[in-house]
Amino acid sequence: xxxxxxxxxxxxxxxxxxxxxxxxxxxxxxxxxxxxxxxxxxxxxxxxxxxxxxxxxxxxxxxxxxxxxxxxxxxxxxxxxxxxxxxxxxxxxxxxxxxxxxxxxxxxxxxxxxxxxxxxxxxxxxxxxxxxxxxxxxxxxxxxxxxxxxxxxxxxxxxxxxxxxxxxxxxxxxxxxxxxxxxxxxxxxxxxxxxxxxxxxxxxxxxxxxxxxxxxxxxxxxxxxxxxxxxxxxxxxxxxxxxxxxxxxxxxxxxxx
Numbered sequence: 001x002x003x004x005x006x007x008x009x010x011x012x013x014x015x016x017x018x019x020x021x022x023x024x025x026x027x028x029x030x031x032x033x034x035x036x037x038x039x040x041x042x043x044x045x046x047x048x049x050x051x052x053x054x055x056x057x058x059x060x061x062x063x064x065x066x067x068x069x070x071x072x073x074x075x076x077x078x079x080x081x082x083x084x085x086x087x088x089x090x091x092x093x094x095x096x097x098x099x100x101x102x103x104x105x106x107x108x109x110x111x112x113x114x115x116x117x118x119x120x121x122x123x124x125x126x127x128x129x130x131x132x133x134x135x136x137x138x139x140x141x142x143x144x145x146x147x148x149x150x151x152x153x154x155x156x157x158x159x160x161x162x163x164x165x166x167x168x169x170x171x172x173x174x175x176x177x178x179x180x181x182x183x184x185x186x187x188x189x190x191x192x193x194x195x196x197x198x199x200x201x202x203x204x205x206x207x208x209x210x211x212x213x214x215x216x217x218x219x220x221x222x223x224x225x226x227x228x229x230x231x232x233x234x235x236x237x238x239x240x241x242x243x244x245x246x247x248x249x250x251x252x253x254x255x256x257x
Contacts, residue, residue: 011074025122025126048179052171055175057114064110072155
């Protein structure tokens with residue numbers, strides 16, 4: 001009641017903002033393939049994002065199957081030709097729920113908003129791993145505007161949006177506690193937990209690398225132990241001083257005779 005209806009002709013506004021957020025996030029996650037400043041692995045960040053989405057959508061399925069509300073959208077209202085879907089004509093239509101008409105003009109899957117799930121997951125992920133402060137502020141601002149436009153276009157109730165805001169944030173919080181942090185890619189530290197096979201391969205690579213370093217040091221006459229280098233330097237220094245003293249003694253003896 002606080003937000004007036006936008007009308008059917010302006011229902012595209014919320015979808016436009018959602019599409020821009022979606023496409024911008026996808027392009028950002030794939031920018032390591034274009035730029036050389038690679039701060040994260042694309043496949044690993046999408047692994048984390050998909051974990052957020054799967055957990056949130058699983059909770060959403062349970063919620064809207066156990067909760068029934070009349071759809072607020074224009075095509076769900078009494079008297080609309082699209083208020084009821086036509087009966088299926090084949091088994092394929094039953095399995096696909098009259099796809100795509102059932103997806104575009106569905107009226108039952110309300111609590112909580114799927115659009116807000118994707119939006120909040122994408123915005124939170126960029127807020128954590130992105131580098132541009134202005135884009136972070138703009139992303140949160142667009143998420144708030146989208147929330148209001150979804151309600152104003154009567155695609156969801158306010159309860160659908162409010163529940164999405166705190167549920168998605170809680171899901172992200174708990175999943176983040178299960179998946180370790182993703183540090184800067186440049187330091188060579190693995191970004192996500194490795195399997196047993198990957199750990200064995202990494203240990204073998206590190207061992208081979210150490211053996212190669214030791215081999216090169218031996219070839220160059222430099223041992224890896226800094227203590228040995230200091231001892232050799234001291235011994236070489238003492239020997240050099242002794243050689244100089246012997247030479248001076250010999251010279252003085254020769255002059256005396």
